[in-house]
Amino acid sequence: MPNTGFALPGVPTPTPEAFRQPLRQLLERTLGTRRTAQRRLHQGQGQPVIVFPRQHTGPESTAALRTVLEESGFRAHDWGQGMDQGPGTMGLNRWLRKLEECVIDVFEATQAPVTLLGWGLSGIYARELAKRANPLVRQVITLGTPFNTTADPQRSCKVLALLDSAAERLPLAVRHRLRQTPPVPCTSIYSRDDGLVRPEQCCERDSAETENIELSGVRHEELATHPRALEVITHRLAQPEDRWEPFEQAVRLHA
Template structure:
């Protein structure tokens, strides 16, 4: 029992030290704190949704199989509204098959590899990966590992470019995951473009992730599309949802 308690104390101390690390110079590109505070307004989104007319969803002539990957510390339920709108357009939507996204590991990537392989086998066509924030990083890496299974990657506010510290949540990430944001427990080159069509959705109003990190540079993605939502709004903003639907409609399956 004493060994267990000692291990728990050591683990807790490591996480506290990671969360208390000095702010690196590379974090200078993080969004201003006023935008981070603005993320709280997203809590009112369910009420605002009731006050506006339903989204005008056009039935797709090019239905896709879509796998949604949630953001850091979020559950697939946070993307359920987006999933319903995508399904209204005639696409088939699957979640990632796990609960809360509490950080990467090779075990999680093994699960996700099996997940998209099973979805591909069931429907007989390549899937489109739509990843929000950290989920978008998973989507990019999965497409690199399995380009034969993935038709397209759409990231939403995902920090695949620039410094891993160019955001306002790196300390929280390090405390929760127990590892440095600059040293994830997987082999990955975040900025390297997957060998499939890759579209990056980003927003200058993002209060969590640097817009430059989510937009990326030419060569790190095929296209970048600027939206006007908050970081938390990527999964429920009408603008974001309609943009994802347009991208799905314009997806080519090899």
């Protein structure tokens, strides 16, 4: 069969990939995503998010994450309290009252509901702040946060132990409160290979606005920079304010 195509002398014939790449870039701009070497990052439109650090660390532990979020079009804010050593003698309730000021400040500055993103112990802060200031909070995302206190009956979790550092141990009523779901959408990202908290401590009860997403082979200190976690986080943040759907469901629908 004769070849009906043609090529100019000295000009290489375009390969299929040469056509695919511009098309892929066009689709990513249309869908609001961009690709890294390993994962897709969803693009934002200035949605605000407060990023809380991992226990015993400060802003440096979330600097890489906040940079990714800023480059993806979101407004990422540090929590403004330096290193997280737990509430200490202040106690959890007074500590949350202090952190609530940051939520109010970001809401007033952006005039938009704020996503709270907590890592380890600070995920407890994020969840409790969402209960206290839920009209100002859009959603909560946690990374390796052991909020399910029923999975730690012996109080052996080293992360939760930081809440028992005040003059008295955390009352049972407060521990019960910690596992109650905030009145906003919640996404819990966790790993069975965390090494610091057990996966069952990080699992939320199933509902229309909760989701537990498991990562494989990820240590606790790696959760904020893992490519899969970044894809999930940016997807959560990029969703329209009036519509929330589970990440896994969205991936199936738009695959």
